[in-house]
Amino acid sequence: MTLGKVYLIGAGPGAPDLITLRAVRLLERADIVLYDRLVHPEVLDHATGAERIYVGKAKGDDMQLRQERIFALMIGHAREGKIVVRLKGGDPFVFGRGGEELLVLKDAGIPAEVVPGVSSCISAPEAALIPVTYRGITPSFGVFAGQQGTRAKRAQVDWEAAARIGTAVFLMGVERLTLIVERLVAHGRSPQTPVALVERGTLPEQKVVTGTLADIVDKAKGVRSPATIVVGEVVNVRESLLATAEAGAGDSLIAAS
Ligand code: SAH
Numbered sequence: 001m002t003l004g005k006v007y008l009i010g011a012g013p014g015a016p017d018l019i020t021l022r023a024v025r026l027l028e029r030a031d032i033v034l035y036d037r038l039v040h041p042e043v044l045d046h047a048t049g050a051e052r053i054y055v056g057k058a059k060g061d062d063m064q065l066r067q068e069r070i071f072a073l074m075i076g077h078a079r080e081g082k083i084v085v086r087l088k089g090g091d092p093f094v095f096g097r098g099g100e101e102l103l104v105l106k107d108a109g110i111p112a113e114v115v116p117g118v119s120s121c122i123s124a125p126e127a128a129l130i131p132v133t134y135r136g137i138t139p140s141f142g143v144f145a146g147q148q149g150t151r152a153k154r155a156q157v158d159w160e161a162a163a164r165i166g167t168a169v170f171l172m173g174v175e176r177l178t179l180i181v182e183r184l185v186a187h188g189r190s191p192q193t194p195v196a197l198v199e200r201g202t203l204p205e206q207k208v209v210t211g212t213l214a215d216i217v218d219k220a221k222g223v224r225s226p227a228t229i230v231v232g233e234v235v236n237v238r239e240s241l242l243a244t245a246e247a248g249a250g251d252s253l254i255a256a257s
Contacts, residue, residue, distance in 0.1 A: 004031070004082040006074050006105050008098055010091040010117015011035075013127075014226075015202040016042035018118050026115065031082035034073055036096070038089030038226055040203075047085065067097065071104050078110045089226075091119035095145055095171060121169045124201030124228035128208040129238040137233050138166020146173020146180060146229065163187035167232035174225045181213050184231060189213060194235035199227040210235060 007026050012018035027033065027046035035044060037056030044052055055070050070086070077084045092098030092114055105112035121143045122132055132141040142165040144157050162168045163184045173180055174197070185191055191214040199207040211219040213231070 001079075001081050003109075003111055004078040004080065004084060005111040005113070006078050006084045006086060007113050007115055008086045008092045008102055009088070009115040010119070011039045011043050011087050011089055012118040013090050013120040013123045013202045014038070014040060014200060016040040018123065018202055019043055020115065020117065022115050023117070026083075027085055027087075029083055030085040032073075032077045032084045033087055034070060034084065035087040036089055039087050043087070050085070070101070074101070074105060075108050075110055078105075078112075088117070089120070090123075091117040094119045094121060094143065120201060120226070120228055121171055124198040125169065125196070125230045125234075127201040127206060128196060128198045128230075129241045130196055130198075130230055130235055131237055132167045132169060132230070132234060134234050134237055137237070140165050141167035141169060141232075143169045143171065144173075146170045146176045157183070159183045159187045162231075163189040165232075167230065167234050170229040170231070172225070173229045174220075174223055174227045177220060177229065178217050180229065180231075181217055185213055189231070193231060194233060196230045196235045196238065197223045197227050198230070199223050199225075201228060208238075210238065 009023045009026060011023065024046050028048065030047050030050040033044065033047045033050045033052045034055045035052065053073065055066070055073065057066070074084055074086060086101065088096050088098060098114065102112055102114055125132055133139055142161060144162050170180055191212060193213045194210065195213055195216040196208060196210045197220045207223065209220045209223055
Protein backbone atom coordinates (compact mmCIF):
# COMPACT_ATOMS: atom_id res chain seq x y z
CA MET A 1 0.00 0.00 0.00
CA THR A 2 1.28 3.48 -0.75
CA LEU A 3 2.09 5.67 2.19
CA GLY A 4 -0.14 8.55 3.09
CA LYS A 5 1.20 11.85 4.28
CA VAL A 6 1.14 13.89 7.45
CA TYR A 7 0.67 17.66 7.37
CA LEU A 8 1.66 19.53 10.49
CA ILE A 9 -0.54 22.59 10.27
CA GLY A 10 -0.81 25.84 12.21
CA ALA A 11 -4.45 26.75 12.87
CA GLY A 12 -3.74 30.34 13.87
CA PRO A 13 -4.15 32.07 17.21
CA GLY A 14 -7.87 31.76 17.83
CA ALA A 15 -10.19 33.48 15.37
CA PRO A 16 -11.16 30.77 12.87
CA ASP A 17 -10.56 32.99 9.83
CA LEU A 18 -6.91 33.55 10.76
CA ILE A 19 -5.88 30.28 9.14
CA THR A 20 -3.97 30.04 5.86
CA LEU A 21 -5.55 29.11 2.55
CA ARG A 22 -3.11 26.22 2.27
CA ALA A 23 -4.30 24.86 5.60
CA VAL A 24 -7.95 25.06 4.52
CA ARG A 25 -7.23 23.24 1.25
CA LEU A 26 -5.43 20.46 3.07
CA LEU A 27 -8.17 20.15 5.68
CA GLU A 28 -10.67 19.71 2.84
CA ARG A 29 -8.60 16.75 1.58
CA ALA A 30 -7.83 15.21 4.97
CA ASP A 31 -8.90 11.71 6.01
CA ILE A 32 -7.86 12.17 9.63
CA VAL A 33 -7.52 15.33 11.71
CA LEU A 34 -5.68 15.23 15.02
CA TYR A 35 -6.34 18.52 16.80
CA ASP A 36 -5.22 20.32 19.92
CA ARG A 37 -7.15 22.13 22.62
CA LEU A 38 -6.66 25.68 21.34
CA VAL A 39 -7.99 24.97 17.84
CA HIS A 40 -11.28 26.79 17.18
CA PRO A 41 -14.14 24.33 16.44
CA GLU A 42 -15.08 26.19 13.25
CA VAL A 43 -11.67 25.37 11.78
CA LEU A 44 -12.60 21.70 11.94
CA ASP A 45 -15.64 22.37 9.75
CA HIS A 46 -13.28 22.57 6.75
CA ALA A 47 -12.46 18.90 7.24
CA THR A 48 -15.76 17.69 5.84
CA GLY A 49 -14.57 14.19 4.95
CA ALA A 50 -12.30 13.52 7.89
CA GLU A 51 -12.43 11.62 11.11
CA ARG A 52 -11.62 14.15 13.84
CA ILE A 53 -9.63 13.02 16.84
CA TYR A 54 -8.96 15.22 19.86
CA VAL A 55 -5.39 14.81 21.07
CA GLY A 56 -5.11 17.93 23.23
CA LYS A 57 -4.28 18.11 26.89
CA ALA A 58 -6.66 16.83 29.51
CA LYS A 59 -6.23 17.28 33.25
CA GLY A 60 -3.96 14.69 34.84
CA ASP A 61 -2.60 13.49 31.50
CA ASP A 62 0.81 11.90 31.33
CA MET A 63 2.48 14.13 28.75
CA GLN A 64 4.80 11.41 27.55
CA LEU A 65 1.97 8.93 26.98
CA ARG A 66 -0.07 11.58 25.25
CA GLN A 67 2.77 12.40 22.90
CA GLU A 68 3.35 8.74 22.15
CA ARG A 69 -0.32 8.28 21.32
CA ILE A 70 -0.07 11.19 18.88
CA PHE A 71 2.99 9.68 17.21
CA ALA A 72 1.25 6.30 16.97
CA LEU A 73 -1.90 7.82 15.46
CA MET A 74 0.01 9.88 12.89
CA ILE A 75 2.27 7.04 11.82
CA GLY A 76 -0.44 4.36 11.91
CA HIS A 77 -2.89 6.29 9.73
CA ALA A 78 -0.20 7.45 7.30
CA ARG A 79 0.88 3.83 6.86
CA GLU A 80 -2.70 3.02 5.91
CA GLY A 81 -2.33 5.49 3.04
CA LYS A 82 -4.30 8.28 4.68
CA ILE A 83 -3.89 12.03 4.53
CA VAL A 84 -3.39 13.03 8.15
CA VAL A 85 -3.62 16.61 9.37
CA ARG A 86 -2.02 17.37 12.71
CA LEU A 87 -3.60 20.67 13.67
CA LYS A 88 -1.90 22.87 16.25
CA GLY A 89 -2.72 26.27 17.71
CA GLY A 90 -0.80 29.22 16.28
CA ASP A 91 2.30 28.13 14.38
CA PRO A 92 3.46 24.50 14.65
CA PHE A 93 7.10 25.42 15.24
CA VAL A 94 6.51 27.87 18.10
CA PHE A 95 6.55 25.66 21.19
CA GLY A 96 4.10 22.73 21.16
CA ARG A 97 6.69 20.19 19.91
CA GLY A 98 6.13 20.70 16.19
CA GLY A 99 9.79 20.24 15.31
CA GLU A 100 9.93 17.10 17.39
CA GLU A 101 6.87 15.62 15.68
CA LEU A 102 8.27 16.31 12.23
CA LEU A 103 11.55 14.65 13.15
CA VAL A 104 9.82 11.51 14.45
CA LEU A 105 7.80 11.28 11.22
CA LYS A 106 10.91 11.66 9.06
CA ASP A 107 12.68 9.01 11.15
CA ALA A 108 9.75 6.66 10.62
CA GLY A 109 9.99 7.25 6.87
CA ILE A 110 6.58 8.96 6.70
CA PRO A 111 6.23 11.76 4.15
CA ALA A 112 5.51 14.89 6.14
CA GLU A 113 5.25 18.61 5.60
CA VAL A 114 4.79 21.63 7.83
CA VAL A 115 2.36 24.45 7.09
CA PRO A 116 3.02 27.72 8.95
CA GLY A 117 0.34 29.38 11.01
CA VAL A 118 -0.21 32.82 12.49
CA SER A 119 1.48 32.64 15.88
CA SER A 120 -0.10 34.10 18.98
CA CYS A 121 3.29 35.53 19.98
CA ILE A 122 2.82 38.29 17.40
CA SER A 123 -0.90 38.24 16.71
CA ALA A 124 -2.22 38.33 20.29
CA PRO A 125 -0.26 41.53 21.05
CA GLU A 126 -1.30 42.83 17.63
CA ALA A 127 -4.98 42.17 18.33
CA ALA A 128 -4.50 44.39 21.40
CA LEU A 129 -2.89 47.06 19.16
CA ILE A 130 0.61 46.34 20.43
CA PRO A 131 3.26 46.08 17.71
CA VAL A 132 6.14 43.86 18.89
CA THR A 133 8.57 46.17 17.11
CA TYR A 134 8.18 49.90 16.55
CA ARG A 135 10.51 52.38 14.92
CA GLY A 136 12.14 54.54 17.56
CA ILE A 137 11.11 52.25 20.41
CA THR A 138 12.70 48.88 19.63
CA PRO A 139 13.76 46.84 16.60
CA SER A 140 13.93 43.58 18.59
CA PHE A 141 11.58 41.15 20.22
CA GLY A 142 12.09 37.80 21.84
CA VAL A 143 9.65 35.01 22.62
CA PHE A 144 10.02 33.07 25.85
CA ALA A 145 8.26 30.08 27.34
CA GLY A 146 6.80 31.00 30.71
CA GLN A 147 6.54 27.33 31.41
CA GLN A 148 7.60 24.36 29.36
CA GLY A 149 8.22 20.67 29.39
CA THR A 150 8.30 18.21 32.22
CA ARG A 151 10.13 19.29 35.35
CA ALA A 152 13.17 17.22 34.47
CA LYS A 153 13.45 18.60 30.99
CA ARG A 154 12.33 22.15 31.73
CA ALA A 155 14.39 24.59 29.73
CA GLN A 156 15.49 27.61 31.70
CA VAL A 157 14.41 31.00 30.47
CA ASP A 158 17.41 33.15 29.65
CA TRP A 159 16.35 35.89 32.08
CA GLU A 160 19.25 38.12 31.21
CA ALA A 161 18.21 38.14 27.56
CA ALA A 162 14.54 38.59 28.48
CA ALA A 163 15.35 41.54 30.73
CA ARG A 164 17.52 43.19 28.08
CA ILE A 165 15.57 42.72 24.85
CA GLY A 166 13.32 45.57 23.66
CA THR A 167 10.13 43.54 23.69
CA ALA A 168 9.84 40.29 25.65
CA VAL A 169 6.84 38.13 24.82
CA PHE A 170 5.95 35.26 27.16
CA LEU A 171 3.68 32.40 26.18
CA MET A 172 2.32 29.88 28.70
CA GLY A 173 3.21 32.34 31.43
CA VAL A 174 -0.01 33.36 33.19
CA GLU A 175 0.45 30.97 36.10
CA ARG A 176 4.02 32.14 36.53
CA LEU A 177 3.46 35.87 36.17
CA THR A 178 4.77 36.63 39.66
CA LEU A 179 7.98 34.76 38.96
CA ILE A 180 8.41 36.34 35.52
CA VAL A 181 8.05 39.83 36.99
CA GLU A 182 10.46 39.05 39.84
CA ARG A 183 13.12 37.63 37.56
CA LEU A 184 12.92 40.47 35.04
CA VAL A 185 13.31 43.08 37.76
CA ALA A 186 16.09 41.07 39.44
CA HIS A 187 17.90 41.06 36.09
CA GLY A 188 17.70 44.81 35.78
CA ARG A 189 14.42 45.60 34.00
CA SER A 190 12.89 48.78 35.41
CA PRO A 191 9.77 48.23 37.53
CA GLN A 192 8.21 51.04 35.49
CA THR A 193 8.36 48.96 32.28
CA PRO A 194 4.91 48.67 30.71
CA VAL A 195 3.33 45.20 30.59
CA ALA A 196 0.21 43.85 28.90
CA LEU A 197 -1.62 40.57 29.18
CA VAL A 198 -3.80 39.59 26.24
CA GLU A 199 -6.24 36.81 27.04
CA ARG A 200 -7.90 34.92 24.18
CA GLY A 201 -6.44 37.33 21.64
CA THR A 202 -8.25 37.69 18.26
CA LEU A 203 -11.42 36.11 19.69
CA PRO A 204 -14.60 38.05 20.51
CA GLU A 205 -14.00 37.47 24.24
CA GLN A 206 -10.49 38.96 24.07
CA LYS A 207 -9.45 40.73 27.25
CA VAL A 208 -6.49 43.08 27.70
CA VAL A 209 -4.96 44.18 31.00
CA THR A 210 -2.12 46.70 31.10
CA GLY A 211 0.15 47.96 33.84
CA THR A 212 3.82 48.01 34.74
CA LEU A 213 6.14 45.40 36.18
CA ALA A 214 5.41 47.06 39.53
CA ASP A 215 1.65 46.55 39.51
CA ILE A 216 0.74 43.99 36.83
CA VAL A 217 0.55 41.01 39.21
CA ASP A 218 -2.29 42.69 41.11
CA LYS A 219 -4.02 44.00 38.03
CA ALA A 220 -3.90 40.71 36.15
CA LYS A 221 -5.35 38.52 38.90
CA GLY A 222 -8.43 37.70 36.81
CA VAL A 223 -6.52 36.75 33.66
CA ARG A 224 -6.70 33.11 32.60
CA SER A 225 -4.83 30.97 30.09
CA PRO A 226 -4.48 31.19 27.14
CA ALA A 227 -2.91 34.61 27.43
CA THR A 228 0.18 36.28 26.04
CA ILE A 229 2.34 38.56 28.17
CA VAL A 230 4.13 41.48 26.53
CA VAL A 231 6.83 43.39 28.38
CA GLY A 232 8.31 46.55 26.93
CA GLU A 233 7.74 50.15 25.93
CA VAL A 234 5.78 49.05 22.84
CA VAL A 235 2.82 48.45 25.16
CA ASN A 236 2.41 52.24 25.27
CA VAL A 237 1.69 52.28 21.54
CA ARG A 238 -1.65 50.70 22.38
CA GLU A 239 -2.57 53.66 24.55
CA SER A 240 -1.66 56.09 21.76
CA LEU A 241 -3.66 54.13 19.22
CA LEU A 242 -6.66 53.91 21.52
CA ALA A 243 -6.41 57.61 22.31
CA THR A 244 -6.38 58.57 18.64
CA ALA A 245 -9.15 56.14 17.70
CA GLU A 246 -12.66 57.48 17.77
CA ALA A 247 -14.33 57.02 21.11
CA GLY A 248 -15.55 53.43 21.33
CA ALA A 249 -13.90 52.38 18.08
CA GLY A 250 -10.85 51.15 20.03
CA ASP A 251 -9.83 47.66 19.12
CA SER A 252 -11.94 47.72 15.96
CA LEU A 253 -8.92 49.41 14.34
CA ILE A 254 -7.90 45.93 13.22
CA ALA A 255 -11.25 44.15 13.38
CA ALA A 256 -12.29 42.15 10.35
CA SER A 257 -14.14 44.37 7.90
N1 SAH B 1 2.16 27.35 18.77
C1 SAH B 1 1.37 28.34 19.47
C2 SAH B 1 1.82 28.51 20.90
C3 SAH B 1 1.61 27.28 21.75
S1 SAH B 1 1.93 27.57 23.44
C4 SAH B 1 1.47 29.66 18.71
O1 SAH B 1 2.29 29.80 17.81
O2 SAH B 1 0.66 30.54 19.01
C5 SAH B 1 0.33 28.04 24.03
C6 SAH B 1 0.38 29.48 24.50
O3 SAH B 1 0.15 30.35 23.41
C7 SAH B 1 -0.67 29.84 25.51
O4 SAH B 1 -0.31 29.46 26.82
C8 SAH B 1 -0.70 31.35 25.36
O5 SAH B 1 0.40 31.95 26.01
C9 SAH B 1 -0.50 31.51 23.87
N2 SAH B 1 -1.79 31.67 23.18
C10 SAH B 1 -2.39 30.77 22.38
N3 SAH B 1 -3.55 31.26 21.92
C11 SAH B 1 -3.68 32.51 22.41
C12 SAH B 1 -4.65 33.53 22.28
N4 SAH B 1 -5.76 33.39 21.53
N5 SAH B 1 -4.45 34.70 22.95
C13 SAH B 1 -3.36 34.88 23.70
N6 SAH B 1 -2.40 33.95 23.85
C14 SAH B 1 -2.55 32.78 23.22
